[in-house]
Amino acid sequence: MDTNCRQQEEFRNAMAKVATYIDEKKGQFVDELQTLCSYPSISRDGEGMDSFLPVLEDFLTRYDCRHQVIPVRGTYPYVFAETRDCSQHEDVRLLNYLHYDVVPPGPLEEWNSPPFDPEIRDGCIYGRGVADDKGPLLARLQALEAVRAATGGLPVRVKFFIDSEEEVGSPHLRKVMRANRELLEADACVWENGFKDESGNPVVRLGTKGSLRVSLTCRGANADLHSGYASIYPNPAWRLIEALKTIRSGDKVLVDGFYDTVRQLTKDEAEALATTVDPGAQEKELEKLGLPEYERGLQGADVLKALVGEPTCNITGLTCGDPDDPTRPVIPHVARAFLEFRLVPDQDPTEIAAALQAHLADRGYDDIELDTLGKSWPSRTQVQSSFVQLVKSAARAAYGREPAIHPSSPGSGPQYVGEQVLQIPIVAIGVGHRHSRQHGPNENIRIADYLEGIKHFAAILLLMPHLHDQDAGRNA
Numbered sequence: 063m064d065t066n067c068r069q070q071e072e073f074r075n076a077m078a079k080v081a082t083y084i085d086e087k088k089g090q091f092v093d094e095l096q097t098l099c100s101y102p103s104i105s106r107d108g109e110g111m112d113s114f115l116p117v118l119e120d121f122l123t124r125y126d127c128r129h130q131v132i133p134v135r136g137t138y139p140y141v142f143a144e145t146r147d148c149s150q151h152e153d154v155r156l157l158n159y160l161h162y163d164v165v166p167p168g169p170l171e172e173w174n175s176p177p178f179d180p181e182i183r184d185g186c187i188y189g190r191g192v193a194d195d196k197g198p199l200l201a202r203l204q205a206l207e208a209v210r211a212a213t214g215g216l217p218v219r220v221k222f223f224i225d226s227e228e229e230v231g232s233p234h235l236r237k238v239m240r241a242n243r244e245l246l247e248a249d250a251c252v253w254e255n256g257f258k259d260e261s262g263n264p265v266v267r268l269g270t271k272g273s274l275r276v277s278l279t280c281r282g283a284n285a286d287l288h289s290g291y292a293s294i295y296p297n298p299a300w301r302l303i304e305a306l307k308t309i310r311s312g313d314k315v316l317v318d319g320f321y322d323t324v325r326q327l328t329k330d331e332a333e334a335l336a337t338t339v340d341p342g343a344q345e346k347e348l349e350k351l352g353l354p355e356y357e358r359g360l361q362g363a364d365v366l367k368a369l370v371g372e373p374t375c376n377i378t379g380l381t382c383g384d385p386d387d388p389t390r391p392v393i394p395h396v397a398r399a400f401l402e403f404r405l406v407p408d409q410d411p412t413e414i415a416a417a418l419q420a421h422l423a424d425r426g427y428d429d430i431e432l433d434t435l436g437k438s439w440p441s442r443t444q445v446q447s448s449f450v451q452l453v454k455s456a457a458r459a460a461y462g463r464e465p466a467i468h469p470s471s472p473g474s475g476p477q478y479v480g481e482q483v484l485q486i487p488i489v490a491i492g493v494g495h496r497h498s499r500q501h502g503p504n505e506n507i508r509i510a511d512y513l514e515g516i517k518h519f520a521a522i523l524l525l526m527p528h529l530h531d532q533d534a535g536r537n538a
């Protein structure tokens with residue numbers, strides 16, 4: 063038997079034991095998740111943030127991780143943790159990025175059970191944070207125990223970097239990561255934010271889109287005027303609309319240079335997407351949304367390609383006049399548009415904002431004020447990376463089916479900070495599903511998905527020692 067075959071057999075045997083252990087521990091694992099989610103930790107208004115910290119520390123200790131609290135001026139402390147034990151490969155280190163803050167519960171009357179008193183109904187756990195992000199956090203700790211119990215120890219070193227302010231955009235993340243770069247050194251990183259798609263495939267995400275949010279303000283007279291005078295006074299709303307029409311036409315963004323740095327999906331990335339297209343699920347989705355078709359009549363694999371691979375320019379808001387009485391007969395004195403660009407590698411939001419400003423000036427709209435309201439950069443780990451192959455193999459072992467590999471999430475997040483500062487492959491996995499209602503009322507995960515999520519992370523740990531072996535991941 064050659065090394066490769068022996069490794070595969072060892073992995074299969076270990077995985078079988080790990081999976082059995084996790085199934086046997088189902089009661090305890092779910093119970094602990096309910097406990098963890100019964101404490102609010104809302105970064106937006108601070109509710110429960112201070113009292114949640116010792117709860118988190120207690121869980122880290124319980125799962126045999128030494129940890130340190132990282133105080134950060136201007137926000138709640140971040141937490142770093144690391145496993146104490148490692149039986150074989152001290153030199154291989156796997157980092158996890160997670161967060162312990164949650165968003166506010168929103169309107170309580172829309173919850174079918176209290177957001178911070180997690181309840182089990184029909185095989186699902188309902189509660190704020192079960193999917194985002196306390197479920198993923200605890201699943202990874204519990205995977206440590208499963209691997210230890212089933213195989214006698216951890217094969218590699220595991221680190222946890224736990225954010226306190228992800229739900230408010232992680233404004234201090236870069237600073238904290240930079241200051242603790244040595245602590246965070248690793249061979250690869252598992253981010254949060256994967257889920258199961260409509261067809262039940264586990265989705266592994268390799269990146270996020272970047273974003274640029276701006277407001278465009280067009281001013282007329284210094285006060286609203288009688289609309290009878292519309293023949294002699296300009297209306298800034300019309301001028302703004304004309305300017306907006308120069309920015310996008312059909313499906314194309316017309317800002318000069320907008321597409322210059324767009325990295326097209328590679329053949330491998332496009333193929334990875336195409337393997338998991340389910341036209342039936344797409345039809346169902348459209349029906350659920352009350353839409354006759356996707357934008358531009360997109361179909362099949364092109365829907366996913368557009369979703370993850372194309373940059374967009376979206377209008378999120380248009381305002382002018384009196385929102386409470388839009389029929390009031392006036393010429394509004396100000397009109398404002400809120401635009402949001404989602405960007406793909408290697409677009410740079412700062413450059414796009416400058417290009418937009420120049421675009422407007424070149425077309426005679428230099429009176430329109432552009433304010434940048436927020437920006438983030440895109441990130442994308444290469445699909446051919448050996449770590450992606452390893453995570454895929456682990457998914458096959460844990461879920462018994464091929465995972466869907468998405469080169470990017472359609473949304474944005476701070477993953478680019480990790481990519482820029484740490485410069486290691488980053489892959490996102492999770493325990494939720496398409497209708498987990500993250501951020502909404504009745505946030506939930508399916509218990510079966512949760513257990514599979516624990517198994518997936520455990521399988522990653524088991525394969526990690528072979529990260530740099532050629533094809534180790536591919537053949538497992």
Ligand SMILES: [Zn+2]
Nearest residue numbers: 194229500501
């Ligand atoms: Zn979130």
